[in-house]
Amino acid sequence: MIDAMKAESRRSVRTRAWALVLAGALALAGIAGLSVRAASADPTLPPLTPAELLGKVAAADVPGLSATFEQRSDLGLPALPAGVGDDETASMLSLLTGTHTVRVWTAGDQKSKVALVDGATESALIRNGSDVWAWSSEKQEAVHSTLPATKRPSPTVSPTEAIRTLLTKLDGTTDVTTSGTGYVAGRAVYQLILTPRATESLVGQVRVSIDAEHFVPLAAKVLASDGQEAVGVQATGIDFAVPNDSIFAFQPPAGVTVTARASSGKGEKAEKPKGEAPKTFGTGWATVTVVTMPTTGTDQQAKALLDSLPAVSGSWGKGRLLSTTLLTAVITDDGRVAVGAVVPDALYRALGSR
Template sequence: MSVFRSRPALRWLVPSAAAVAVIGGGAAAGTIVASADPALPERTAAELLVDLQNADPDGLSGTVVQSSDLGLPGIAGLLSQAAPSGGGLTSLIAGSNTARIWYAGEDKARVALLGTDGQTDMIRNGSDVWVWNSKENTGTHAKLPADKQDPKSLPSGVPSPQEAADAALSAINPSTEVATTGAAEVAGRDAYELVLTPRDSESLVGQVRLAIDATEHIPLRVDVYAKNTTKPAFRVAFEQISFDVPDAEQFTFNPPPGAKVDEAGTVFGPDAAHTGKPSTGKPSGNPGDEPKVIGEGWTTIVSAKLPESPDKAIAGADKDEAKLAESFLGTMPKVSGSWGSGRLLSGALFTVLLTDDGRVFAGAVTPEALYEVA
């Protein structure tokens, strides 16, 4: 059981489905010993994994910075054109995001996603949850039902180091070589470094490196390397951190004059991560069209069926949307095989196959692995 399972509120400090998809692998803890700095006692890989599982801070606050270079400059440019003020998804592909976080127990947590033209705050205080956009001076307030006061995610664009580490350690199996490289220093704190190396040749992930706080045992930094590279394609790390319990006022929401705050929704669900609004909790679409997970560990593949083929979707869109969609497709080379034909998006850490008949396959795997599943 990880700290995210034993301390559920930590899961939504700064969540990101993208990080989970990129780093979703496993580890088999060996007995390799960290040759730590003289000031730190030696720890085995297995002991560090136990430290992660038992981490239980009473509170913390700090600044988290996420940076990415997933090898998709064309896609990043198009996203920037489509949503020039959005920044979140674009910088997850190429760029960086910064967030401030505060945590004071299961029912008190806050995230402030900082942007060039304002910030978005996500605050939980007991059963009350607020999402606030400073640029628009608008927000949404939701009450969590008594039986559903464990929101799994709040909308944000930055993964926390803890969430990234939790994803990397979610499947303990023999598919991963685990080692330690000694001591590190992150945000002015001593840390041990744990290195996970996938053994599967179909995985695009070369290594995941976790810097684990020597005292509090939470991840201070997570680096994800593509194979045969020396620079991380994805990094999320604390730039500054304190383990003092934040003041109660940090979790009190006081809207500024003239603000518009909507009262809506119940528990936060999957819709919230995309819309920034509370989920209604009602299922949508055809259950048969829900995404499917194929395989496990580092070579997990997610498949889904689109409502219609890409060509039909473009034909039914307005002029501007059709032009943008065609530009996106233009960055994806055409591919074909016994499975049919389609287009391929290849990044440093993931591959996406979009077939002409409207199927989608994605994973941190080689194109060949997607073709075999298709």
């Protein structure tokens, strides 16, 4: 993890721009998670209005849980040109395509574990009190840091927490309705539908399934504006018992490389990239972020990657367009990057604004 961060700081502006685009897609996938499969007979549950259901989600407090999620994505990412991309890029892209298994354990706000399981390999982030471990079984590397004594939120974010954060931040940009009941992982759920009002949004709907007993989001799916399912994660099994303490007691295997990271009471600050601060345009689902990257040279792989994208131009200048099912980005020749879950015209308007 630390080696990757150091490598990232040495990359050219174009490579960092591409990474920013992929990170944006991954972030969107992270909050958009979870898909619902219909049961043969829907459960009969007490009726709840959308506001009542959202209130219960916001107030939900479970002492612990163990869950397994199946995550799948079909974002329509363009294929990399031949010979372009290293193992890190390939690994990042693999998270945005296909199907993956995520396992989650929580026991209050001081103990949590999230693990991405890919066959026999596992990448995990574990918090046990003040101890935080990042572990990669494939690389046989572990990074250990210690949180300050002051209480902090857990550094791990489960799919249910990501969806809950999304639901509690809804405002006038979204139509919220309910759509009956169903089952997820054998548990009865309410079904909630979020429909963006912004016509520029590439997100057509987000459909969330919420546990009818504990009011924890268990499943949802994101439909693109054309009605196709783009991202989904679904709980395939869940247990609301508090996990055993041994789940969070991580010990690196013998021979594993361990990197220690110091943590001060004020927290560590990441090195800020040079250039102007990011600017945002629009609101809600139609938000566009524009970042000006420092103007440095480009390596050959980054140039080949950019040259493989369609060329676009307008009153704002010239650049390259990356278009996926849920995310659009423009990387301009003068070092600006505009990203949003919007149609290209919204990015062009943002780039043309001063």
